[in-house]
Amino acid sequence: MLYLVGLGLSDETDITVKGLEVVKKASRVYLEAYTSILLVDQAVLEKYYGRSVTIADREMVESNSDEILRDAQTEDVAFLVVGDPFGATTHTDIVLRARELKIPVRTVPNASIMSGIGACGLQLYNFGQTVSMVFFTDSWRPASFYDRVKENRAIGLHTLVLLDIKVKEPNLESMARGRIVYEPPRYMSVGTCARQMLEVEEDRKEGAYGPDSLAIGAARVGGKEETFVAGTLKELCDADDKLGPPLHSLVLLGNRTHELEHDFVREFAIDKDNWDRIWKEQYHTQ
Amino acid sequence: MLYLVGLGLSDETDITVKGLEVVKKASRVYLEAYTSILLVDQAVLEKYYGRSVTIADREMVESNSDEILRDAQTEDVAFLVVGDPFGATTHTDIVLRARELKIPVRTVPNASIMSGIGACGLQLYNFGQTVSMVFFTDSWRPASFYDRVKENRAIGLHTLVLLDIKVKEPNLESMARGRIVYEPPRYMSVGTCARQMLEVEEDRKEGAYGPDSLAIGAARVGGKEETFVAGTLKELCDADDKLGPPLHSLVLLGNRTHELEHDFVREFAIDKDNWDRIWKEQYHTQ
Known part of the structure; x- marks a missing residue:
């Protein structure tokens, strides 16, 4: 059996009791560690589980999944995923491969950022499609998120923006010299995301949002x-500075809001007067 | 401290280790039992937690939340919610009330149907806003879901439809005679939801979907x-009959799909040839 086990969002104790039982009994335990991270290290998890965990990086999951699935027809293999196992496309792939190999699959769900973001006080049923924001470079500034945000905003919906993480990225200079050296991990901040969003709006000028849009x-x-x-x-x-260390996410508000959302979120406002003024002008409460 | 603890979707072992520690230590434990249910009974939970749990029905949560929050400035109170604590609007309300009373609040997230539905093989970032479907009566057939489904479909997105549950509903005839007798619980099935959706489309005729739409x-x-x-x-x-006992949910597909979604979901199709034909005609793969 292949078990896809969600680890939740924060630390070693966010695993479910059901998930922990699977981890303790499985023949092998892999941790997918490139689409998201917990806020604790591998060593903390290993100590907590009382066993060793193999880190499954992108290359292993995407090109060598048969090693992960080895003998899972007769043994239990646990594949641990931060958040919920179905948060990222990658894990659909491994389930499809397991099906081909006649390996039964079971999922142990957990909190995902896609539902956990409800803690900010915006109602989950008022969210439209989720988008991702990658680190821009001089030559690569993918703006496909913009069209989707615009679609959400056109019908008054909130947009969750998931922010890029870069783990185990090879340093290009070293690679050119034939050596593989990995860059330190990088996690996009809300500030970088907001700046990139405003840059793209300046290019596109379609008014999907602007500097005064609430988020x-x-x-x-x-x-x-x-x-x-x-x-x-x-x-x-x-x-x-106010937000502190990673991981960060951003939500751009839609203008179809609920009174409870206003009351709840106002508490977090940097400038409450400004927040109230813009809310009143642009965000109608249903 | 008020702890909002998510219980996840299925049974007593879906609680997180962190959540279980909170439940074991709290002065009082309440279980919100009207916006969703677990697939196990209260007695199973009580045995598992080793302590008694007070059922908080709609009336208690909406009209008597100060009893739940009593002394939570100095004691720990655990408020258990099926799924994730922020899945339902109600729980935003209780947090706001706690803030007024200067009670600190902490949330223990868990799987929600809004992320757990990813297990069906559709990508979570392709979902639009979530809608609810209530049991229609002869005189009450609320169709506000229709406009939202139409908005999602217009931009190619999937729609998660959450289905009505009726627990602790008073029998109207007995109430007229001055006695309160509760109806047995009712859980909407996918069949009822699909029929109600098609009835509303027949009324509205705006083509948001039709009998041949995939779901x-x-x-x-x-x-x-x-x-x-x-x-x-x-x-x-x-x-x-194929789906079996409650709880049920339904997803109406949007036509902006990913190849992986096709491959994954096809496995579940009642009539694979029909599924492939309609997918090819109406659902373009990106």
Whole structure:
């Protein structure tokens, strides 16, 4: 049996009791560690589980999944995923491969950022499609998120923006010299995301949003140090100090809002007067 | 401290280790039992936790929340919610009330149907806003879901439809005679939902979807007996036998799909040839 086990969002104790039983009994345990990360290290997990865990990086999962699935027709293999196992496309792939190999699959669900973001006070049923934001470079500034945000905003819906993480990225200079050296991990902040969003709006000028659009920066959702900061996109460009360490996410508000959302989120506003003024002008309460 | 603890989707072992520690230590434990249910009884939970649990019905949570929050400035109170604590609007309300009373609040997230539905093989980032479907009566047939489904479909997105549950509903005849007798609980099935959807389309005739639109019926998501059945809305009207006992949910597909979604979901199709034909005609793969 292949078990896909969600680990939740924060630390070693966010695993479910059911998930922990699977981990303790499985023949082999893999940890998918490139689409998201927990806020604790591998060593903490290993100590907590009382056993060793093999890190499954992108290359292993995408090109060598048969090693992960080896003998899973007769043995139990646990594949641990931060958040919920079906948060990322990658895991659909491994289930399809397991089906081909006649390996039974069971999923142990857990909190995902896609539902955990509800803790910011916006109602989950008012969210449209989720988008991702990658680190821009001089030559690569993918803006497909813009069209989707625009679609959501056109019908008044909130947009969850998931922020890029870069783990185990090879250093290009070293690679050119024939050596593989990995860059330190990088996690996009809300400030970087807000700046990139405003840059793209300046290019496109289609008014999907602007510097005064309301948004919420979220940090370490589900953890003890969970932090939300609400403000305009412009204000959020400079709010990283308030948010603190990774992981960050951002929610751009839609203008079809509920009174409870206003009351709940206002608490997090950087400038409450400004927040109230813009809400009143642009965000109608149903 | 008020702890909002998510219980996940299925049975007593879906609680997180962190959540279980909170339940074991809290002064009082309440279980919100009207927006969703687990697939196990209260008695199973009480035995598992080793302590008694007070059922918090709608009246208690909405009109008497100060009893739940009593002394939570100095004691720990655990408020257990099936799924994730922020899946339902109600729980935003209790947090706001706690803030007024200067009670600190902490959330223990867990799987929600809004992320757990990813197990059906559709990508979570391709979902639009979530809608609810209530039991129609002769005089009450609320169709506000229709406009939202239409908005999602117009931009190619999937729609998760959450199905009505009726627990602790008073019998109206007995109430007229001055006695309160509660009806047995009722849980909407995928078949009822599909029929109601098609009735509303027949009234509205705006083409948000039709009998040949593709959908997935989901039963007991996250549980051992998790079942998915894929077909047209018309086919799903008669698929309740295949799906089995509650809880059910339904996903109406958007036509902006990913190849992996096709490969994954096809496995669940009632009539694979029909599924392939309609997919090819109406659902373009990106």
